[in-house]
Amino acid sequence: xxxxxxxxxxxxxxxxxxxxxxxxxxxxxxxxxxxxxxxxxxxxxxxxxxxxxxxxxxxxxxxxxxxxxxxxxxxxxxxxxxxxxxxxxxxxxxxxxxxxxxxxxxxxxxxxxxxxxxxxxxxxxxxxxxxxxxxxxxxxxxxxxxxxxxxxxxxxxxxxxxxxxxxxxxxxxxxxxxxxxxxxxxxxxxxxxxxxxxxxxxxxxxxxxxxxxxxxxxxxxxxxxxxxxxxxxxxxxxxxxxxxxxxxxxxxxxxxxxxxxxxxxxxxxxxxxxxxxxxxxxxxxxxxxxxxxxxxxxxxxxxxxxxxxxxxxxxxxxxxxxxxxxxxxxxxxxxxxxxxxxxxxxxxxxxxxxxxx
Amino acid sequence: xxxxxxxxxxxxxxxxxxxxxxxxxxxxxxxxxxxxxxxxxxxxxxxxxxxxxxxxxxxxxxxxxxxxxxxxxxxxxxxxxxxxxxxxxxxxxxxxxxxxxxxxxxxxxxxxxxxxxxxxxxxxxxxxxxxxxxxxxxxxxxxxxxxxxxxxxxxxxxxxxxxxxxxxxxxxxxxxxxxxxxxxxxxxxxxxxxxxxxxxxxxxxxxxxxxxxxxxxxxxxxxxxxxxxxxxxxxxxxxxxxxxxxxxxxxxxxxxxxxxxxxxxxxxxxxxxxxxxxxxxxxxxxxxxxxxxxxxxxxxxxxxxxxxxxxxxxxxxxxxxxxxxxxxxxxxxxxxxxxxxxxxxxxxxxxxxxxxx
Numbered sequence: 001x002x003x004x005x006x007x008x009x010x011x012x013x014x015x016x017x018x019x020x021x022x023x024x025x026x027x028x029x030x031x032x033x034x035x036x037x038x039x040x041x042x043x044x045x046x047x048x049x050x051x052x053x054x055x056x057x058x059x060x061x062x063x064x065x066x067x068x069x070x071x072x073x074x075x076x077x078x079x080x081x082x083x084x085x086x087x088x089x090x091x092x093x094x095x096x097x098x099x100x101x102x103x104x105x106x107x108x109x110x111x112x113x114x115x116x117x118x119x120x121x122x123x124x125x126x127x128x129x130x131x132x133x134x135x136x137x138x139x140x141x142x143x144x145x146x147x148x149x150x151x152x153x154x155x156x157x158x159x160x161x162x163x164x165x166x167x168x169x170x171x172x173x174x175x176x177x178x179x180x181x182x183x184x185x186x187x188x189x190x191x192x193x194x195x196x197x198x199x200x201x202x203x204x205x206x207x208x209x210x211x212x213x214x215x216x217x218x219x220x221x222x223x224x225x226x227x228x229x230x231x232x233x234x235x236x237x238x239x240x241x242x243x244x245x246x247x248x249x250x251x252x253x254x255x256x257x258x259x260x261x262x263x264x265x266x267x268x269x270x271x272x273x274x275x276x277x278x279x280x281x282x283x284x285x286x287x288x289x290x291x292x293x294x295x296x297x298x299x300x301x302x303x304x305x306x307x308x309x310x311x312x313x314x315x316x317x318x319x320x321x322x323x324x325x326x327x328x329x330x331x332x333x334x335x336x337x338x339x340x341x342x343x344x345x346x347x348x349x350x351x352x353x354x355x356x357x
Numbered sequence: 358x359x360x361x362x363x364x365x366x367x368x369x370x371x372x373x374x375x376x377x378x379x380x381x382x383x384x385x386x387x388x389x390x391x392x393x394x395x396x397x398x399x400x401x402x403x404x405x406x407x408x409x410x411x412x413x414x415x416x417x418x419x420x421x422x423x424x425x426x427x428x429x430x431x432x433x434x435x436x437x438x439x440x441x442x443x444x445x446x447x448x449x450x451x452x453x454x455x456x457x458x459x460x461x462x463x464x465x466x467x468x469x470x471x472x473x474x475x476x477x478x479x480x481x482x483x484x485x486x487x488x489x490x491x492x493x494x495x496x497x498x499x500x501x502x503x504x505x506x507x508x509x510x511x512x513x514x515x516x517x518x519x520x521x522x523x524x525x526x527x528x529x530x531x532x533x534x535x536x537x538x539x540x541x542x543x544x545x546x547x548x549x550x551x552x553x554x555x556x557x558x559x560x561x562x563x564x565x566x567x568x569x570x571x572x573x574x575x576x577x578x579x580x581x582x583x584x585x586x587x588x589x590x591x592x593x594x595x596x597x598x599x600x601x602x603x604x605x606x607x608x609x610x611x612x613x614x615x616x617x618x619x620x621x622x623x624x625x626x627x628x629x630x631x632x633x634x635x636x637x638x639x640x641x642x643x644x645x646x647x648x649x650x651x652x653x654x655x656x657x658x659x660x661x662x663x664x665x666x667x668x669x670x671x672x673x674x675x676x677x678x679x680x681x682x683x684x685x686x687x688x689x690x691x692x693x694x695x696x697x698x699x700x701x702x703x704x705x706x707x708x709x710x711x712x713x714x
Binding site for chain 2: 101111
């Protein structure tokens with residue numbers, strides 16, 4: 001049993017390889033050859049005032065790679081009001097750190113094969129999903145990218161976009177100018193040869209862009225219907241960043257998956273500040289449910305057609321995560337870690353037993 | 358982060374302490390102060406002919422003890438036909454071993470605190486549930502116990518029964534005489550002072566018994582309606598061991614919990630031999646659903662009354678496992694392991710992170 005670190009995952013899993021690892025999983029998912037475990041969230045009170053405990057897990061079984069993944073998050077959450085809006089804030093109370101883990105099992109032997117933190121892979125898998133969608137939906141001659149957001153997820157969106165299209169210019173907008181400028185500094189050194197520019201407004205950011213990627217933690221619409229010019233491709237990493245009006249303005253919309261509930265909530269009475277916002281939105285609108293759109297798997301498998309003409313407006317609404325992403329990316333990381341002797345090896349007997357119920 | 362073994366769990370958790378640890382959890386569960394994560398099963402094909410992969414997990418949040426548990430089983434299963442009946446057989450393919458794990462997290466810090474195999478605790482928690490039910494339902498003057506079954510679970514049922522009632526005589530029946538006799542030999546050395554006898558038939562086993570415990574892996578009824586004499590207490594560890602006729606013959610029936618689905622199945626097309634039998638039975642009968650009976654939590658909390666008269670026939674139908682049992686038993690094991698320096702201590706930083714999604 002191998003214990004890996006975020007640094008190991010980052011070293012072993014370049015974005016382009018993560019995209020290549022996930023793509024066949026999506027096709028298998030569309031063809032009923034890969035299986036999600038649903039996302040389940042338990043929420044309960046703690047002794048910390050105003051905070052609650054959230055235990056989340058999601059998983060996936062991918063027989064083609066012989067892998068079962070389970071991703072677990074164990075967080076103490078607060079919803080402080082910042083600039084008038086409630087924000088969902090994970091408290092680093094585990095010795096000043098956060099707790100998110102991925103467990104990988106073999107579907108051929110049952111064995112637990114690896115445990116590693118989820119943070120780096122979480123970011124890569126979101127980037128990959130949107131990168132795969134862009135690869136199949138955006139015009140091939142895209143040159144200008146508008147990036148809304150300059151946080152950790154925005155960096156992965158940029159990596160993914162540059163893995164699938166030869167963008168020459170990237171414009172970054174964020175209401176937080178200092179964060180944006182730090183982001184641009186890092187992005188420039190990571191992506192030499194691409195013009196990475198700060199945009200002073202969202203409008204300046206998107207003007208003339210061939211693609212717009214939203215990568216924020218916003219609970220309200222970030223993409224504006226007025227930005228939907230013929231030929232553009234748009235995407236988000238969170239359902240709330242788009243709304244019905246945006247989706248209705250696109251010629252072709254794909255979701256990540258509509259085959260699982262967004263999440264299954266188990267909330268203990270007395271749990272403070274739990275947000276119900278994820279339950280309200282276009283994805284639950286009977287007039288326009290997520291299930292009315294084809295999913296990324298169908299796009300990759302070719303069972304739902306992608307862009308047909310250069311002037312179409314295409315959209316990837318990454319509505320919910322899929323535990324299968326951790327199975328696909330995890331299988332590759334595990335293979336590489338074993339091949340290169342990376343990680344802490346622990347005795348397999350600690351994680352198996354000679355009795356069974 | 359502490360890695361414990363089955364031997365550690367066995368040493369740290371005597372049956373009577375496990376019963377004492379679980380009882381307040383049931384009361385909290387009844388009073389909406391403890392929360393289940395639902396049981397989810399993913400099933401998918403493997404390359405082993407006739408076998409399938411099964412990934413099962415269940416969990417529970419118990420704020421009073423600051424603990425979140427997740428119990429995971431990762432198995433390759435076959436359904437060989439033995440003596441004319443299909444049996445569900447876990448294949449020990451992880452280096453000749455099976456894979457079942459319990460993970461314990463702190464609801465106060467989020468930290469992963471322990472990992473240990475599930476086998477010993479699985480057995481103790483089933484025994485404890487039936488022991489707690491017997492404590493609250495059986496007559497106080499019970500003297501003769503009939504035990505149907507002589508497998509690993511039967512041993513835990515016996516330990517639990519002897520923890521809550523002063524049985525003088527125990528009769529054991531199993532169609533497998535050699536297994537039964539080995540079981541009796543071990544039980545006698547573990548429980549000196551109790552007459553533990555082999556019964557040649559089920560009828561001889563139950564004749565005049567004050568309580569009957571079924572502890573088999575049978576997929577069909579094991580308890581017979583004719584055995585329900587006034588004043589008796591009966592229990593099972595598996596829904597299929599009783600049926601509607603048995604339940605209708607009892608004055609007072611409790612289930613383990615009716616508040617969660619028996620299990621949530623996700624089955625990939627092409628998965629061989631998956632049994633649907635757990636979906637068919639009294640617990641899904643609209644005329645007599647599990648939800649029409651109060652649960653063990655309500656019995657412990659006092660919100661559903663237990664035995665009122667000596668001549669009542671009481672029944673505990675342990676219809677489904679609860680992940681919360683692992684939280685309650687796990688919290689005690691962890692506390693004792695820490696106090697006594699038991700287990701392999703691993704760096705907490707391996708199981709936490711300095712970034713978060």
